[in-house]
Amino acid sequence: MGIFLIKVGDLTIPTMDDIDIRSKKVLLRIDINSPVDENGKIIDDSRIKAHIGTIKELADKGNSIVLISHQGRPGDKDFISLEEHTKLISKYLDREVVFVEDVIGPYAREMIKKLENNGILLLDNIRLISEELIEAPPQQHVKTFLVRKLAPLFDVYVNDAFATSHRSQPSIVGFPLALPSAAGRVMEREVSALARIFNAEDTPKIFTLGGGKVHDTIRIIENLVRKRIADRILTGGLVAELFSVAKGINLNPKNMEILEKLGILSLIPRARKLLLSGAPIEIPVDYKVEINGNVMEEPASKITGVIKDIGSTTAEIYSSFIKDAKVVVLRGPMGVIEDERFKSGSKSVLKASLEGQGYVIIGGGHMISALDKDMKIDSSKVHISTGGGALLLFLSGERLPALEALSMSVVNSSD
Numbered sequence: 085m086g087i088f089l090i091k092v093g094d095l096t097i098p099t100m101d102d103i104d105i106r107s108k109k110v111l112l113r114i115d116i117n118s119p120v121d122e123n124g125k126i127i128d129d130s131r132i133k134a135h136i137g138t139i140k141e142l143a144d145k146g147n148s149i150v151l152i153s154h155q156g157r158p159g160d161k162d163f164i165s166l167e168e169h170t171k172l173i174s175k176y177l178d179r180e181v182v183f184v185e186d187v188i189g190p191y192a193r194e195m196i197k198k199l200e201n202n203g204i205l206l207l208d209n210i211r212l213i214s215e216e217l218i219e220a221p222p223q224q225h226v227k228t229f230l231v232r233k234l235a236p237l238f239d240v241y242v243n244d245a246f247a248t249s250h251r252s253q254p255s256i257v258g259f260p261l262a263l264p265s266a267a268g269r270v271m272e273r274e275v276s277a278l279a280r281i282f283n284a285e286d287t288p289k290i291f292t293l294g295g296g297k298v299h300d301t302i303r304i305i306e307n308l309v310r311k312r313i314a315d316r317i318l319t320g321g322l323v324a325e326l327f328s329v330a331k332g333i334n335l336n337p338k339n340m341e342i343l344e345k346l347g348i349l350s351l352i353p354r355a356r357k358l359l360l361s362g363a364p365i366e367i368p369v370d371y372k373v374e375i376n377g378n379v380m381e382e383p384a385s386k387i388t389g390v391i392k393d394i395g396s397t398t399a400e401i402y403s404s405f406i407k408d409a410k411v412v413v414l415r416g417p418m419g420v421i422e423d424e425r426f427k428s429g430s431k432s433v434l435k436a437s438l439e440g441q442g443y444v445i446i447g448g449g450h451m452i453s454a455l456d457k458d459m460k461i462d463s464s465k466v467h468i469s470t471g472g473g474a475l476l477l478f479l480s481g482e483r484l485p486a487l488e489a490l491s492m493s494v495v496n497s498s499d
């Protein structure tokens with residue numbers, strides 16, 4: 085036993101080969117948090133597909149499985165139930181998965197107790213439970229209602245949710261202190277692939293960071309700069325707008341109002357400090373904007389429309405940097421990719437990365453959905469991570485709570 089453990093820094097993490105998982109009742113935490121359109125329809129199911137291998141392997145070993153995941157955040161448009169996700173898992177798994185419209189209530193617990201013979205349940209959105217939104221250490225979360233109500237119903241906990249491994253929330257860090265636990269195959273694959281980029285001789289390393297989670301991303305940029313991991317950081321999305329404003333560029337009141345509403349302007353001092361420190365941060369020289377429904381490109385110094393993507397000149401400059409990189413990490417789209425008109429920035433940097441010579445890591449639900457069917461993906465040099473924020477925190481050398489908790493779990497011996 086214990087010969088497949090994954091080593092991450094000073095952590096030793098059990099894999100599914102290190103604990104006895106046959107004919108057991110397994111609680112499997114996955115991350116099927118997916119981009120949805122304005123009608124709440126899933127527009128990209130790559131994260132759902134990513135977990136099918138782990139679920140199938142556990143089912144083939146005679147286990148009965150209860151799946152848990154979050155979708156979105158309370159208050160956001162994409163905070164929906166997991167009913168549609170259930171149908172997609174059943175489709176790709178080619179097995180019945182029963183949706184349980186409950187999480188820790190009596191109905192859910194009854195369904196779990198009755199589950200047998202290889203059955204598979206998916207509980208509803210775990211963030212319906214308010215405790216799940218609290219960030220705290222494993223020792224505190226093992227005492228939550230969520231963990232205390234569910235853990236006694238299971239033999240084993242498997243965490244396959246690499247994309248949520250940066251959240252110290254009960255469903256991620258509470259169970260390993262209550263049950264024999266292991267990393268799922270997605271978690272195992274992600275950690276092994278991503279560790280590759282820490283070898284020093286692989287330079288230049290270029291990070292292309294965009295999207296809307298600016299509070300997560302600036303923290304990561306600070307880490308990347310402090311630990312000198314990134315040789316160049318190319319910004320897009322709302323991240324680029326923050327750094328443009330921090331550089332003193334006037335983005336016009338309409339864009340400033342958007343940034344204000346999202347609390348992004350409060351990050352200007354930190355962005356300015358990074359720029360003044362000489363951090364290798366690139367910002368767009370032009371943007372693609374929308375004016376009264378029309379799309380046009382404007383130089384960053386003369387923005388009159390609402391910014392929706394990086395401009396074509398910026399895309400060219402970024403692509404030229406990317407082509408010479410030994411390692412390229414992309415997370416967060418360059419524009420509002422839900423709208424076809426604003427996908428070109430993301431597609432340009434993805435295309436340049438896939439055509440370059442470097443090892444490419446692509447992360448983030450929205451960014452992965454920008455991959456075109458006709459983009460050639462050589463799996464020996466491309467790792468499509470299921471992680472967005474988690475990917476970047478890992479890459480910037482931050483410890484991930486999920487890995488810490490798994491390393492604390494009791495690895496039971498197999499009979």
Ligand SMILES: Nc1ncnc2c1ncn2[C@@H]1O[C@H](COP(=O)(O)OP(=O)(O)OP(=O)(O)O)[C@@H](O)[C@H]1O
Nearest residue numbers: 295296297321392416419420448449450451472473
């Ligand atoms: N210029 C922009 N203005 C407003 N929203 C933007 C802009 N550029 C990108 N976005 C939004 O960013 C969101 C994606 O950001 P996010 O940080 O979630 O990226 P991601 O790749 O999905 O990573 P993760 O998987 O961590 O969520 C999209 O909904 C997109 O519309």
Ligand SMILES: O=C(O)[C@H](O)COP(=O)(O)O
Nearest residue numbers: 117156157247248472473
């Ligand atoms: O999409 C992600 O990054 C993960 O699912 C985590 O989602 P969160 O940022 O809402 O915790």
